[in-house]
Amino acid sequence: MNCIQKSDFEIGNRIGLGTYGEIFRVKEKKTGLIYAMKIMNKELVSLYKHEHILKREKELLIKLDHQNIIKYTCSFQDQKNYYFVTELCPKGELSYAIRKYGSIGYKLSRLIISEILVVLEYLYSQTIVHCDLHPENILFSESGHIKLCDFGKAKIIEKGFNNACSKKIQTSEEYIAPETLKEGIVQPESDLWSLGCLIYQMFCGKTLFRSSNEFITYQKILKGEIHYPKYFPSQAKDLVSKLLVTNPDQRIGAKGNFKAIKNHKFFEGVDFTNLASIEPPKINAYLPAFQHSKKKTERKERKLQEYMTIRDNERAKAKKERQHIILKEMAQYEGIEPERVQLLRDQKRKIKYSKYLKTNELITQMGLVYMKRGLFPRKRQLVLTDEPRFLFFDLKKGVKKAEINWSKNIKCDILNKKLLTIITVYTLNFFLQQRKKQSKKKISFRGLFKTITKMEKCF
Incomplete structure (x- = not known):
């Protein structure tokens, strides 16, 4: 498809926000096909000096060919904006599903994680590290299978993975691997760390290393502080604990050994060669986490009700006291002219010597x-x-x-x-x-x- 200008498309609803602009649902006028168009402001891109990121993402999406990676269509520009056209994933981001349901059901979570694992294995074969694996960059296609997007921060390591690594931090703060924080490097094992964080979030509905500021988040990552709730599935817990190892060489799947991860009990019964033929289950919450969240909400509502009852009692008591004061004041000012009573009240309110x-x-x-x-x-x-x-x-x-x-x-x-x-x-x-x-x-x-x-x- 040859893209010439913006007028070739019919711009529809906004479906998302990007770092430099907005993402719209568009329709090509000639063919009637539906796409996603990312419109990025040139001044904003220039301000961040990220022209190389857009170039890298375009080159990688043209190069990569995988069923679970978003398909590149075309790109062009005008005086104000850059335009990036890709296939449309109408069912939205994984992050939206987690926010909506609080967690993701066990069967669907396992399918999503299996497909991400297959994508990471493919990227390893192409000597590429994604560097930005988190729920906002995982989309649901029309069929319900996942599509990995946003390759702007990805690294191409030309010499192979044995002795090479990239020396620039790009990963989102709550998914950064310890080796990236310590030495400022990214490698394939860094994506495995992000995968462990992602699995935790899918079952718990919240990020693992969340905190009030970046410094505390980074301290938790370096220490490897992991606290599992009681309802966390045991097999997933074992997988996450083997992925979130501070030493990257000891991480399960390190040095391209994806077979070790696939043989884990969590993936028992999963056919990695025929994932595309599996019909994804409907999106729903992971029930134990949902029940825990429901109980927590009920406790909050109960405490709020108790608090409101106390406040109502205090208000009623204060109202009675005010009425008593008013009656007492009326008795004091009995027989005095109304105009003088108003002056006496103003004096009592304004002057402390009254x-x-x-x-x-x-x-x-x-x-x-x-x-x-x-x-x-x-x-x-x-x-x-x-x-x-x-x-x-x-x-x-x-x-x-x-x-x-x-x-x-x-x-x-x-x-x-x-x-x-x-x-x-x-x-x-x-x-x-x-x-x-x-x-x-x-x-x-x-x-x-x-x-x-x-x-x-x-x-």
């Missing part, structure tokens, strides 16, 4: 002052109410420090905008008694108030 006032007492003015009583002046909050009376509060602690009740004996002199003098008879009886013993003279108290800010009219 708790020291009487029920029907409004603040008229307030401001910061220096109160001089003796040698040392102290900074205080002066409050004048309509009682009338003067109140003095500590700024830091917010507590009442002094009070001057309005009387005939009080005298106020406003000297200027900043100076206010209040003269009154000292009202502390204890000190008056002490003074009376010494002298019978009338004692007066003088307070000097120097305002820092203008007196604010509150209400």
Whole structure:
């Protein structure tokens, strides 16, 4: 098929997302055949400097010919985009199936793993390492068999596998083999490690080395930390434990010995020569994992229900308390004009000194002052109410420090905008008694108030 330009195709629905763009279902106008078209933005590809990756994928897909590898059709470009046309796999990615069902049934899992193993054996014969084996790159064809795609990160090792390896990390972080992390190399055994991670994910529904960040993930991989759930099938567990060996030479199937893997108990009864003739089972969940997930969900729902019951009880209790406060407040303000009640409520909500006032007492003015009583002046909050009376509060602690009740004996002199003098008879009886013993003279108290800010009219 000769591809000339984008207009030769009828663009349909978007079926996926790629690293550099989107994947669409397309129809060729002349033949009516359906394909998948990957449209990649040139600026984005250039930004990552990945032109060589697109070139490598094209060369490999033209070279490779296998029933479980996606078929290349054509590619072209225009001023804005690169276009890559391949066969369509309408049943989607393996990753979508795992997300939807939580896990994959035993029979279908075994068939998928068998077909992946056959593909890896074929790639080994072509001296190619895929380097990016994970569920997003495994597609389901119309017949239900798998197709391996995305060969952009694959490595061609020209000298063979005996002494050669590639020195560039490309694999997705949760599937990277330990030798790749330690020495920065990839080899055929690296794909076997990724296969072990994939088998674990298919039965558990979650990745093996998952964590909150890359560093912790890499530490788990290097240590080879594997925790199997109780429901994990025993034969699959044995296979995974032999694939996920930190030393690549000791890994089952190392150095091209795929016969050792095929003879494993997990593949008992599988005819590797006639996989294409087997009708794949319908996609469903691996039942033990599904039941475990269901129980876990039920536990979460039960805890949530208990939590909501507690919250409802707390809300009902809080509602009763609010009603009690409202009734108490209504009793306090009984007989007071509605407009004044609103001012008293606003005052109580906005001004922290309101708790020291009487029920029907409004603040008229307030401001910061220096109160001089003796040698040392102290900074205080002066409050004048309509009682009338003067109140003095500590700024830091917010507590009442002094009070001057309005009387005939009080005298106020406003000297200027900043100076206010209040003269009154000292009202502390204890000190008056002490003074009376010494002298019978009338004692007066003088307070000097120097305002820092203008007196604010509150209400």
